[in-house]
Amino acid sequence: MKGYRSSRIVILNGTSLKKSVVAVILGFILVFAVSGVMTSLKPEYRVSSSSIHEFSKRFSGESLLHIFGYTNAYFTQGLSSEAKAPNYASALFELTTSLNLDDPRSLIRNEIPGFAHYDGEILVAGSGVNYTDMPVESSPPMEVLLEERQASIIEVEEEEGENAPPPAQTTGDKRTVFIYHSHSRESFLPYLEGVTSPNAASHPEVNVTRLGKKLQEELTQRGIGTDIDTTDTALALKNRGWVYGQSYDVTRPIVEEALAGNQDLNYLIDVHRDSGRRKSTTMDINGVPHARLYFVIGKKNQNYEKNQYLAEQIHHELEKLHPGLSKGIFVPPAVETRNGIYNQDLSPNSMLIEVGGVDNTFEEMNRTLEIFAEVFSEIYWQAEKVDGTPEGDAQ
Numbered sequence: 001m002k003g004y005r006s007s008r009i010v011i012l013n014g015t016s017l018k019k020s021v022v023a024v025i026l027g028f029i030l031v032f033a034v035s036g037v038m039t040s041l042k043p044e045y046r047v048s049s050s051s052i053h054e055f056s057k058r059f060s061g062e063s064l065l066h067i068f069g070y071t072n073a074y075f076t077q078g079l080s081s082e083a084k085a086p087n088y089a090s091a092l093f094e095l096t097t098s099l100n101l102d103d104p105r106s107l108i109r110n111e112i113p114g115f116a117h118y119d120g121e122i123l124v125a126g127s128g129v130n131y132t133d134m135p136v137e138s139s140p141p142m143e144v145l146l147e148e149r150q151a152s153i154i155e156v157e158e159e160e161g162e163n164a165p166p167p168a169q170t171t172g173d174k175r176t177v178f179i180y181h182s183h184s185r186e187s188f189l190p191y192l193e194g195v196t197s198p199n200a201a202s203h204p205e206v207n208v209t210r211l212g213k214k215l216q217e218e219l220t221q222r223g224i225g226t227d228i229d230t231t232d233t234a235l236a237l238k239n240r241g242w243v244y245g246q247s248y249d250v251t252r253p254i255v256e257e258a259l260a261g262n263q264d265l266n267y268l269i270d271v272h273r274d275s276g277r278r279k280s281t282t283m284d285i286n287g288v289p290h291a292r293l294y295f296v297i298g299k300k301n302q303n304y305e306k307n308q309y310l311a312e313q314i315h316h317e318l319e320k321l322h323p324g325l326s327k328g329i330f331v332p333p334a335v336e337t338r339n340g341i342y343n344q345d346l347s348p349n350s351m352l353i354e355v356g357g358v359d360n361t362f363e364e365m366n367r368t369l370e371i372f373a374e375v376f377s378e379i380y381w382q383a384e385k386v387d388g389t390p391e392g393d394a395q
Helices: 002-040 049-056 059-068 088-097 207-223 231-238 244-261 305-323 362-389
Strands: 121-125 177-180 226-228 268-270 282-285 289-291 295-297 326-331 350-355
Touching: 002 268, 049 059, 088 231, 121 305, 177 207, 177 244, 177 362, 289 362, 295 305, 305 326, 305 350, 305 362, 350 362
Parallel strands: 177 226, 177 268, 268 350, 295 326
Antiparallel strands: 121 326, 282 289, 295 350
């Protein structure tokens, strides 16, 4: 009986081996057959690299690690316990039908003219934020942007920086942060006389450059040397005969010149404001109104993950302190008026922040900038400590 069993096992193993060899041969034949069909098709029917990109972007970095983990468990060792395996069926369904079961907008995005302007992507959602509360960015015509308007100048009472204790550490004479404004004339309705439309909320003086100066002050008080540019980008567009969507082309050489002239610059912050209304852009903290903020990421930059990582760090710390103050991290829709990069390819520590909206006051936005500066400085100095290259002298 033992000899019979041994012979049977050998025969079975031989049969399995033959089946495996046949399967491999058939697999190669299938690959060559599919490749031949794809290459013989007309270009409009072939699977393009963009199609492959559309499919692959359905999967996050964690999902790819899960896929690699099927062949080598080592890849999944670094994943957190909360990481979920990719939903292949959902990704395939979306690729073939253009419908995302988690995003109801996919049912109508191709049916409603102009919907693409609101078809952004939420990378990280703040508390209570979903696709019904997406950021809104206006694109005013140049004649509206440059129109003369009366503005009420309201001086904002601020605590004297001289009374603040000296920072525990400082960058010394080095300037490591650069603040600028690609949409420098973005203004606020409470200060514009007779203006009610968000698209008309622009002014050459009462605008987001005041927010940039406030942020510079807050970072300086925390020992972080900061430079700022307040170029009137609307005027620069007019002088060059450009349209509003080319604002980032105006500020790009400004940032490049700043980087070339200062080797210590490491962080780039482009300060904007949202066009959303007060209900969406304001929240109370201990009964005091604060402007909400959010981060914009340009995913057409091949190094966008590094910028996203920095934004995520700040967002999560803000969430710990005041849930909802940060609305999250967004990728705006790909329309012709935006380049999808936002100059964020110039540094791995680039960010675009939208502080408040057209209905917010400077008091509300300044309160938020104080909190943002505190969180940013903590992350900044922690990064310096990890890198082992602390700058400046300790106080």
